[in-house]
Structures are given as structure tokens and as C-alpha cells.
Amino acid sequence: MSKNIKLVHPRDQITEVIDRIYKRGMTTTSGGNISIIDDNGDIWVTPSAIDKGSLRASDIICVKKDGTIIGKHKPSSEFPFHKAIYEARPDIKSVIHAHPPALVSFSIVRQIPNTNVISQAKHICGPIGYAKYRLPGSEDLGAVIAEEFDKGYKAIIMENHGTVLGGSDLTDAYERFEALEFCARTILYGTQIGIPNYLTDEQIDAFESQAKGVLPEMASVEYTPDELEKRLEICNIVKRSCQQGLMISSYGTVSMRLEGGDFLITPTDINRWDIDLDDIVQVKNGHREAGKTPSRAAWMHQEIYNKNPDVNSIIMTQSPYLMAFGVTGEYLNVRTIPESWIFLQDIDLAEYGSHFRESNNAEIVENCSTALIIKNDSVIITGDKLLQTFDYLEVAEFSAKSIVLGNSLGEMVPINDDQVEDLRKKFLS
Numbered sequence: 001m002s003k004n005i006k007l008v009h010p011r012d013q014i015t016e017v018i019d020r021i022y023k024r025g026m027t028t029t030s031g032g033n034i035s036i037i038d039d040n041g042d043i044w045v046t047p048s049a050i051d052k053g054s055l056r057a058s059d060i061i062c063v064k065k066d067g068t069i070i071g072k073h074k075p076s077s078e079f080p081f082h083k084a085i086y087e088a089r090p091d092i093k094s095v096i097h098a099h100p101p102a103l104v105s106f107s108i109v110r111q112i113p114n115t116n117v118i119s120q121a122k123h124i125c126g127p128i129g130y131a132k133y134r135l136p137g138s139e140d141l142g143a144v145i146a147e148e149f150d151k152g153y154k155a156i157i158m159e160n161h162g163t164v165l166g167g168s169d170l171t172d173a174y175e176r177f178e179a180l181e182f183c184a185r186t187i188l189y190g191t192q193i194g195i196p197n198y199l200t201d202e203q204i205d206a207f208e209s210q211a212k213g214v215l216p217e218m219a220s221v222e223y224t225p226d227e228l229e230k231r232l233e234i235c236n237i238v239k240r241s242c243q244q245g246l247m248i249s250s251y252g253t254v255s256m257r258l259e260g261g262d263f264l265i266t267p268t269d270i271n272r273w274d275i276d277l278d279d280i281v282q283v284k285n286g287h288r289e290a291g292k293t294p295s296r297a298a299w300m301h302q303e304i305y306n307k308n309p310d311v312n313s314i315i316m317t318q319s320p321y322l323m324a325f326g327v328t329g330e331y332l333n334v335r336t337i338p339e340s341w342i343f344l345q346d347i348d349l350a351e352y353g354s355h356f357r358e359s360n361n362a363e364i365v366e367n368c369s370t371a372l373i374i375k376n377d378s379v380i381i382t383g384d385k386l387l388q389t390f391d392y393l394e395v396a397e398f399s400a401k402s403i404v405l406g407n408s409l410g411e412m413v414p415i416n417d418d419q420v421e422d423l424r425k426k427f428l429s
Contacts, residue, residue: 001013001016001017001171001271001273001274003270003271003274003276003279005169005170005171009057010036010038010044010060011044011057011058011060012057013036013170014034014035014036014044014045014046014057014060014170015055015056015057015059015060017034017096017170017174018032018034018046018052018055019055020174020242020273021052021096021098021100021174021177022052022053023053023243024243024245025100025101026098026100026101026177026181027052027098027099027100028052028099029051029052029053030049030051030052031052031098031099031162032046032052032096032097032098032099032162033045033046033076033078033079033082033097033098034046034094034095034096034097034170035076035079035082035094035095036093036094036169036170037086037092037093037094040065041065042062042063042064042065043062043063043079043082043083043086044060044061044062044063045060045061045062045063045075045076045079045082046059046060046061046075046076047059047060047061047071047073047074047075047076048073048074048075048076048077049073049074050073058072059071059072059073061073061074061075061076063075063079063083077136077137078097078136078137078141080137080138080139080141080142081097081141081142081145081146081164082095082097083142084142084143084145084146085142085145085146085149085164085166087146088146088147088149088150089149089150089166091168092149092154092166092167092168093167093168093169093170094166094167094168094169094170094172094173095164095165095166095173096164096165096166096167096170096173096174096177097158097162097163097164097165098162098163098177099161099162099163100162100163100177100181100184102181102184102185102187102188103157103162103163103180103181103184104161104162104163105184105188106157106184107157107158107159107160107161107162107163108160110130110159110160111157112128112130112157113128113157113180113183113184113187114183114187114198115128115179115180115183116198116199116200116201116204117183117186117187117190117196117197117198117199117327117376118179118182118183118186118199118318118323118327118376118377119199119203119204119207119352119376119377120179120204120207120250120251121179121180121182121183122201122204123204123208124175124176124179124250125154125155125176125179125180125183126153126154126155126176127152127153127155128153128155128156128157128180129148129149129151129153129155129156129157130148130156130157130159131144131145131147131148131156131157131158131159131164132144132159133158133159133160133161136161145158145164149166154166154167154176155176155177155180163177163180163181165177165180171249171271171274174249174271175248175249175250175271178248178249178250179248179249179250179251182248182318182320185320186318186320186323186324186326186327187327189320189321189323189324189404190323190324190325190327190328192324192404192405192407192408193324193325193328193330193403193404193407194328194329194330195328196327196328197327197328197329197375197376198327198376199352199376203352203353206353206356207356207377210356210357210358214288214293214294215283215286215287215288215294215298215299216286216287216288217287217288217289217290217291218282218284218285218287218288218289218290219290221282221289221290227258227264227282228277230256230258230264230386231264231277231280232277233256233386233387234254234255234256234264234266234275234280234386235275235276235277235280237254237315237386237387237390238252238254238266238272238275239272239273239275240390241254241272241315241317241390241393242272242273244394245319245320246317246319246393246394246397247272247317247318247319248272248318249271249272249273250271250272251272251317251318251378252266252272252315252316252317252318253265253266253295253297253301253314253315253316253317254266254313254314254315254316254386255295255298255301255313255314256312256313256386257305257311257312257313258282258284261302261305261306262282262283262284262285263283263301263302263305264280264281264282264283265280265281265283265294265295265298265301266279266280266281266294266295267279267280267281267292267293267294267295268293268294268295268296269293279292281293281294281295281298283298283302286302295316297316297355299357300316300355300361300364300365301314301316303361303365304364304365304368304382307365307366307368308365308368308382310384311368311382311383311384312383312384312385312386313382313383313384313385313386313388313389314380314381314382314389315380315381315386315389315390315393316378316379316380316381317378317379317381317393318377318378318379319379319393319396319397319400321397321400321401321404322373322379322396322397322400323373323378323379324400324404325349325373325400326349326373326374326375326376326377326378326379327375327376329349329375331349332347332349332373332396332399332400332403333403333412333414334346334347334396334399335414335415335420336399336402336403336412336414336415337399337415338415338423339395340395340396340398340399341415341420341423342423342427342428343370343391343392343395344370344371344392344395344396344399345369345370346369347369347371347372347373347396348363348369348372348373349372349373349374349375350363350364350372350373350374350375351374351375352374352375352376352377354374355374355377355378364380368382369382370382370383370392371392371393371396379393379396381393381396
């Protein structure tokens with residue numbers, strides 16, 4: 001989707017985002033609906049009872065301000081609450097409603113996920129409202145949801161139903177939706193292996209304040225063919241990570257070394273699904289490409305490259321099963337299958353705050369391992385080629401998933417020390 005969302009027709013915005021939601025398994029063929037209200041007060045909305053897996057722009061319905069319906073289908077049966085939200089909150093320009101499994105889990109036990117489980121989620125999601133059960137598609141449901149939005153919420157758990165979120169545009173609403181579902185999944189997976197720990201507001205505020213600060217701009221920039229290839233590679237890996245649920249819209253940093261301590265890195269405050277070659281930021285001699293803001297973790301990537309000559313690519317992200325270990329502090333033993341241990345060896349846990357700029361970052365920077373989990377924040381994967389580094393991330397996430405799912409069957413029996421030594425001699429010596 002174009003980063004200037006005003007240049008993308010509401011029909012195309014809606015079909016692209018519903019496609020992401022469906023392919024990520026966060027709604028069903030018949031479930032969920034999206035709407036956008038335009039500057040004329042007309043509401044563009046997904047149709048009723050049309051396959052979400054093959055929705056086209058021509059399927060999107062326009063409900064005019066005067067109530068006239070334009071389109072070949074009926075508007076979503078949940079249109080009344082979309083309309084009620086827009087009437088209650090003129091600042092809301094887009095609404096997403098869906099039944100993603102993790103958030104439905106919270107809705108059926110009548111709880112609200114605590115977004116302080118991950119450092120940046122509180123600011124993306126904001127406080128979460130709670131709407132009591134009402135008949136789907138009814139005016140009553142619209143009234144209770146609008147009442148919650150009227151309190152200032154932009155994200156709401158719908159009792160025994162799902163979730164509804166609003167945003168200043170569809171990109172904003174989707175980032176909130178994805179971040180909230182990610183928090184819910186991380187909490188759920190974490191409870192299967194331990195007890196999730198939550199950050200205090202003070203810890204989150206400390207992270208936000210220390211993460212500011214921008215490198216000085218470079219006077220001029222050159223784009224070599226090799227550098228352009230690396231930009232494309234970064235963009236492809238970011239999109240692949242989003243598609244596979246290894247990265248979310250609002251969080252994820254990828255970088256590649258150029259020469260010495262120079263590198264390319266993803267920007268800050270740009271939706272990860274939409275990153276393009278021109279967004280990637282060149283960092284040379286401690287200076288950033290003019291007019292662009294690199295990831296707030298750029299300083300950490302620079303330190304890793306400076307002190308680890310064998311590292312040529314870095315992925316810093318949040319994936320739900322790895323972060324289940326990150327939020328519980330449980331040890332992730334990757335001695336599950338030979339491949340996992342050969343690629344990753346042991347994955348350590350770093351304390352929250354050790355990734356702050358003013359902290360002693362030796363554990364992250366100097367003792368740089370292939371994979372490291374920072375509690376309640378992220379996982380850092382390092383490697384030579386970027387595709388190899390991405391493979392390590394996939395292997396780590398698969399290993400974490402196997403352990404989380406296997407925990408309900410019984411205690412994990414890892415590969416023993418003798419078997420590990422055999423692997424070391426054959427593959428690592």
C-alpha cells in the first residue's frame with residue numbers, strides 16, 4: 001500500500017488489509033469487517049457474506065451519507081456499529097472488526113490483555129475498552145461499542161465476540177489491531193510455559209525517552225549496484241517476515257553491513273508491510289542518509305557490526321512463540337532437534353533495560369550470539385547472509401513453538417550432552 005494512504009482508493013485499502021488479516025489466520029471466510037469514512041462522510045465497508053479470501057475492490061460497498069447504498073452486495077451486517085463509532089468519534093476514520101483467535105480467547109473469559117507485556121504496545125494500542133455482549137448486527141451492539149469509543153478508547157474487547165479497533169486511517173487501525181493480537185498471543189503462549197511478567201509504566205516511559213536521538217545527516221549519498229541489491233533484499237525479508245507472522249507492522253528492524261561499520265537499516269515509524277527501497281536508510285561513518293530516520297536501534301546495530309566482524313546482517317523482531325519465553329523469563333532450550341542446536345546453540349535471555357543506550361550492553365554487543373532474547377522487548381538474530389539470518393529466526397521460532405505446544409504433552413526431553421558433542425564435532429569443528 002502507498003505510504004500516502006490518501007492516494008489509495010478506500011476500496012483498495014480495504015481489500016489489501018482484509019487480505020492480510022485473512023492470510024494471517026486472524027479472521028474466517030465469513031467473519032470480520034473493515035470500513036473507512038471519507039471526507040464526504042461516505043462510508044466504504046466490506047460486504048455481507050462474501051468470501052474474505054477472495055474479496056475484490058469491486059465487492060466493497062459505499063454507504064452514502066444520506067443512507068444510499070452503492071454496490072452489488074449488501075453492506076456488512078455489523079455496519080450499524082461502524083456508523084455508530086464514526087458518529088461518536090469524528091477523529092476515527094477507519095474501523096476494523098475481526099475474530100482473531102487469541103483476542104477471542106480473552107473475550108470469552110471476559111478479560112482484557114495487558115499490553116504492558118511488550119515495550120511499545122502500550123503506546124500503539126492505548127488503553128483497552130470492554131463492550132458488554134449484545135446481539136450481533138443490532139443497534140444495541142452499536143450503542144454499547146459507541147459508548148466505549150466515546151470514553152476515548154481506540155481498541156475494544158467485545159464480550160464473547162472479538163475485537164473492534166479504530167484509527168486515524170486504515171494503516172493506523174491495522175497497526176493497533178496487529179499489536180493487540182500479538183500481545184494476546186504472547187500472553188497465551190507464555191502462560192503455557194510459565195507466568196508472564198509485565199513492564200511498569202515507568203519502565204516503558206524510560207524506554208521511550210532513552211530511545212530518542214538521531215544520528216547526524218550525511219552531506220551526500222551514493223547508491224552502488226551492490227547497495228541497491230541489499231536494499232531489495234532487506235525489503236523482501238521484511239515483507240516475508242510480516243507475511244509469516246515473524247514481524248508486525250509497528251515493530252521489526254533489519255540491517256545489512258556495507259563495508260566496515262557502515263550499514264543499511266530499516267527506518268522508524270513506517271509500517272513494515274509497506275517498506276520500499278527508498279525507505280531504507282544508509283548509515284556511513286556514524287551519519288544517516290539525509291531526510292530519513294533510521295530505526296531507534298541503529299546505534300545497537302552499529303555497535304554489533306563494529307565489534308563482530310563475522311556478523312553481516314541482523315534481524316531484531318518480535319515473534320510470538322519466542323516472545324513467550326521473553327515475557328516469562330523461561331529458558332528456551334533449543335536442544336530439540338539437531339538442526340535447531342547446530343544453527344543456534346544456546347539462546348540466552350538478557351534483562352529488560354540492557355538494550356538501553358546508556359546501559360552496559362556487553363551481553364548484547366560484545367558477547368554477540370546467533371540468537372538472544374531481550375525480556376519483554378525483542379529477539380536479536382545475527383548471521384552472515386541475510387537469508388541465512390532469516391532462516392535462523394525461523395528455526396528459533398519453530399523450536400519455541402514446538403516447546404510451547406509440547407508442554408501440554410509432558411516434559412521436554414532434550415538431546416543429551418553426548419549427542420550435542422557429536423553434533424559439535426561433525427558440524428561446528
